Amino acid sequence: MSGFCLDINDDQRTLRDWVRGFAEEVVRPAAAEWDEREETPWPVIREAARIGLYGFESLASMHGDPTGLSLQIANEELFRGDAGIGMSLFGTSLAVAGIFSAGTPEQLGEWIPQCFGDADDPAVAAFCVSEPGAGSDVSSLRTRARWDGARDEWVLDGQKAWITNGGIAGVHVVVASVDSALGARGQAAFVVPPGTPGLVGGPKIRKLGLRASHTADVFLDDVRVPGSCLLGGKEKLDARLARARERPRVGAAEGGKGGGTRRQDAMATFELSRPTVAAQALGIARAAHEYAMEYADGRVAFGRPVIENQAIAFALADLRTEIDAVRLLIWRAAWMGATGKPFDAAQGSMSKLRAGELAVTATEKAIQVLGGAGYSREHPVERMYRDAKIYTIFEGTSEIQRLVIARAITGRHIR
Structure with missing residues (x-):
C-alpha cells in the first residue's frame, strides 16, 4: 500500500459486517443485563469464541492487515454494540500485545493460546502495568522483580491497580522494575502462569461504566516464576540494562530540543x-x-x-x-x-x-x-x-x- 486509502476493501467489509452482525444480534440484546449484573459476560465470550471472533487467530488476522484498519473497524463495530461487553472481549488483547511485542517465538507459541483458552472453555488474560502511585507515569513503577539464580526463578512483589481482568485471568503479564535507578529503562515484562501462588486479585471495582468488564487490583507477594517467563529472555535483558547504565538519558530523552531518540x-x-x-x-x-x-x-x-x-x-x-x-x-x-x-x-x-x-x-x-x-x-x-x-x-x-x-x-x- 503506497498511500493512505479512504475506502475499505472487500476483506475489511466482510469483517465489518461479521462483527456488526454479532454486535447487533448477540451483544446489544445482552448489554443491559450484564451492565446491571456487573459481572463478566461469560456466555457472550463463549459465543464469540465459538464463532471464531474471540481467539488468537482472529486477532492475528486483524493485526496482519497491512493497512492497519481491520482492528479499528472491528473495535468500532463491537463497541457500537456495547462498550462493557466489548471490553470484556478485547481486554485480553492487551496481554497478548505485551507478549507479542517483547516475547520470543517460543514464548508466543506457549502463552498466547493460553490467554484465550478454547471455544469450550474460554479464558481471559490481564496486562498489569498501572499502580496506585503510577498511572500515566510508568517510570515510577514500584513493583519489583528480583532474580534468584540459585533456583533459576524471578521473584515479583508489588501491587497493580485498575487491571482489566485482574485476578480472574489465567495468564497475567506483569511489568516490573528490575533496576529502579534506570526508571522505565530498567523495567521488564513477565508472564505469570495460571495458578501461580502469591498472585491474588482484589474485589471487582464497582465502576461508573464498563460494568460488564472486570477491573480489580492485583497483589503480588513473593510470586515466583521460572526464568523462562521473562519475556525476551534474561540474556537480552542483561544486555539492555548494561547499555542503559552506560548511557545516561540526555537530549530529547530528558526534554531538550533535538538530539536523542x-x-x-x-x-x-x-x-x-x-x-x-x-x-x-x-x-x-x-x-x-x-x-x-x-x-x-x-x-x-x-x-x-x-x-x-x-x-x-x-x-x-x-x-x-x-x-x-x-x-x-x-x-x-x-x-x-x-x-x-x-x-x-x-x-x-x-x-x-x-x-x-x-x-x-x-x-x-x-x-x-x-x-x-x-x-x-x-x-x-x-x-x-x-x-x-x-x-x-x-x-x-x-x-x-x-x-x-x-x-x-x-x-x-x-x-
Whole structure:
C-alpha cells in the first residue's frame, strides 16, 4: 500500500459486517443485563469464541492487515454494540500485545493460546502495568522483580491497580522494575502462569461504566516464576540494562530540543495502541448518535417530529461531522503504525484525544435530544454516557494526550 486509502476493501467489509452482525444480534440484546449484573459476560465470550471472533487467530488476522484498519473497524463495530461487553472481549488483547511485542517465538507459541483458552472453555488474560502511585507515569513503577539464580526463578512483589481482568485471568503479564535507578529503562515484562501462588486479585471495582468488564487490583507477594517467563529472555535483558547504565538519558530523552531518540521510540510504542482505543470510543459515539437520530425522527412534539426542529437537526449534523472526522484521524494513525510511518505529531494521541472527548459529547447530546427519557434506564443512551467517560481517562487522560502532542510538535519538554 503506497498511500493512505479512504475506502475499505472487500476483506475489511466482510469483517465489518461479521462483527456488526454479532454486535447487533448477540451483544446489544445482552448489554443491559450484564451492565446491571456487573459481572463478566461469560456466555457472550463463549459465543464469540465459538464463532471464531474471540481467539488468537482472529486477532492475528486483524493485526496482519497491512493497512492497519481491520482492528479499528472491528473495535468500532463491537463497541457500537456495547462498550462493557466489548471490553470484556478485547481486554485480553492487551496481554497478548505485551507478549507479542517483547516475547520470543517460543514464548508466543506457549502463552498466547493460553490467554484465550478454547471455544469450550474460554479464558481471559490481564496486562498489569498501572499502580496506585503510577498511572500515566510508568517510570515510577514500584513493583519489583528480583532474580534468584540459585533456583533459576524471578521473584515479583508489588501491587497493580485498575487491571482489566485482574485476578480472574489465567495468564497475567506483569511489568516490573528490575533496576529502579534506570526508571522505565530498567523495567521488564513477565508472564505469570495460571495458578501461580502469591498472585491474588482484589474485589471487582464497582465502576461508573464498563460494568460488564472486570477491573480489580492485583497483589503480588513473593510470586515466583521460572526464568523462562521473562519475556525476551534474561540474556537480552542483561544486555539492555548494561547499555542503559552506560548511557545516561540526555537530549530529547530528558526534554531538550533535538538530539536523542529514546523519547520518540517510547512515544511510538504507546501511539500504536491508541487508535484502537479511539475506535472503541468512536463506536460509543456512533451508537449514541444513531439512537438519538432514530428517537428524534419518531418523537412528535408540537405536531411534528422533533428532528424537524433546527436545534435538534443541527446538533445531530454536528455530531455526524465529528464522527466522520474522528474516524479519519483513527484510520490515519492506524495506517501510519502499520506502514512504519513516524508519529511526528503524535497522531495516535490525536485520534485518542478527539475520540474520547467526542464519545462524552455525543452521549451527553443524545441524552439531551431524548430529554427526560434519555435520563432513564429505559433507553441505552444513559448506559452509553456512563461508558463514555473512561475514554478521557484511561490509556492516558486527555491532559496527557495534549501533553504528548505538545511535546511532539514543539520538540520541547512541556510540563
